[in-house]
Amino acid sequence: MTSPATIVINGKEVQFTGGQTILEVCRGAGVPIPTLCHDNRLKPYGGCRLCIVEIKGVPRPLASCTTPAEAGMEVTTESPRLTRLRKTVLELLLSNHPNDCMCCEAAGNCGLQTLAYRFGARLDRFPGEQWQLPIRQDNPFITYEPNKCIVCGRCTRICNEVVMAGTISLVNRGFEVMPDTAFAKPRSLDNCEFCGQCVSACPTGALTDTKGRGLGRAGDVTKVKTTCTYCGTGCNFF
Template sequence: MEQVRLNIDGVDVVTTPDRTILEAAREAGIRIPSLCYDQRMDPFGACRICIVEVEGARGLLPACATRVTDGMVVRTNTEELRRIRRTIVELLLSDHPRDCMTCESAGNCELQDLAYEYGVKETRFPGEEHHYEALADNPLIERDYTKCVLCGRCIRICREVQGVGVYDFVNRGFEAVPGTPYNRPLTETPCEFCGQCVSTCPTGAIISIPSKGKGRPWQVEKVRTTCPYCGCGCQIDLHVRDGEIIEVSSPVMVGPGQGNLCVKGRYGYAFVHHPDRLTTPLVRKDGELVPASWEEALGMVAERIRGAMDDKGPDAVAFLSSARCTNEENYLLQKLARAVVGTNNVDHCARL
């Protein structure tokens, strides 16, 4: 692809013409603040936080939606821009609860970050505020539009990425708010509960019910791993607090999912801590499975394998390996079958 050269805040940047100013700037290490932007979707240009000055352009332009052109000269952080951004943040806060102390998204909130960056403690423009009832009409996703900043990210990700389109804006102007058709509960819409809306919501307006109250972003350790369900291999981050997985997220634009997950990947983690988990070896005694020590259980296993081998040869033993275990474990099990027992009777459920 051809290359374009532009200048952003005095820095010469070389990129391709399919890039927006925001992308080109981020690539060059220049951060332009944003709110309605998520690289998984088409630009929307609604929040106006990312407006920049482009020499020769009529008015200010949203960096997220403006493609770069050769010779463009961009300023991202002038006094005027900072003033306008501050006004926008104040306007947003004028219709937003100041309840960060109890908000599920504190510490993971783009509005909070903007208020912090622009030092907005009080708004100069107080006025009417919305108070909507929080909607928990399903076991997974809670929507509290009192905290909505109308960035449209939930609407767009559901339509553009998930291809479903459960949400759209309803009403106009100050009364505009996202909603489902006829405000039906999510369970009565085609919602797939992928939680993509949760993943993109910049504030606490859409949250995961199972994670509510379980921990703050700074209290968790995120462990990057691979989803244990289907063969897509999505990369997930397990949010761990005090030895418990309290949430799953997916790193944006990483791995096959590019930050998107399905209902199992995002919400199917609780089995790890389920009380049904096996915690000790069990051996059958008098027809019943009863707890046993590892020593006893392993000893019994080895003894019976040895017995069958001695009795009828190695092929009297058969192993079923697992499509859910790791490569290393599968390797070790077939090694156990072949090298230790001496049989090729090893298979797994690839066919099932």
């Protein structure tokens, strides 16, 4: 049997097994790394770039969620450069995000809000065009506020890769890219399972449980394991 390999994280030697990413090794060792597009239920995506780390001998920071750990690596997860880059990423996301945390359904349970606060990201650093799209309630159980979407792809990936419903997909290009059902069948509400996995995957207030709106902010609500009224199968994700 081969002995586990080791990498050095912030000066401490950590063992890992083959196939693990740097993010997985760090989290396994209790080293926190900020993420927005990562979801343990999904394949690594590498979209948000918040999980960047420095690796000795590599000139540019790399996304830890998509970089495999290799024996002998020396990884730094916190530095002034990483903090500056993460803050800039957050400020770019906030440049096209409504300033309504005070009354947002996801307040207190929003990955973007939490990280923006932690890194001191400013809403007004990159003023420019913003989406001004209407709230969508064409799904009877899920409210979609596209202006709050950060295009992390978690909802579309979980719908297509885990639930296999194929209800939503990222559509359009560039500034207009967003999750939608615009391709018509099979990507339409007709094959939505109403499982709520997309809501559970959303790190912001873009997708919320319609029935729960106005009944208490997500961060104030105590969650209990139960069988929800969507499908009755008892997946216990809510």
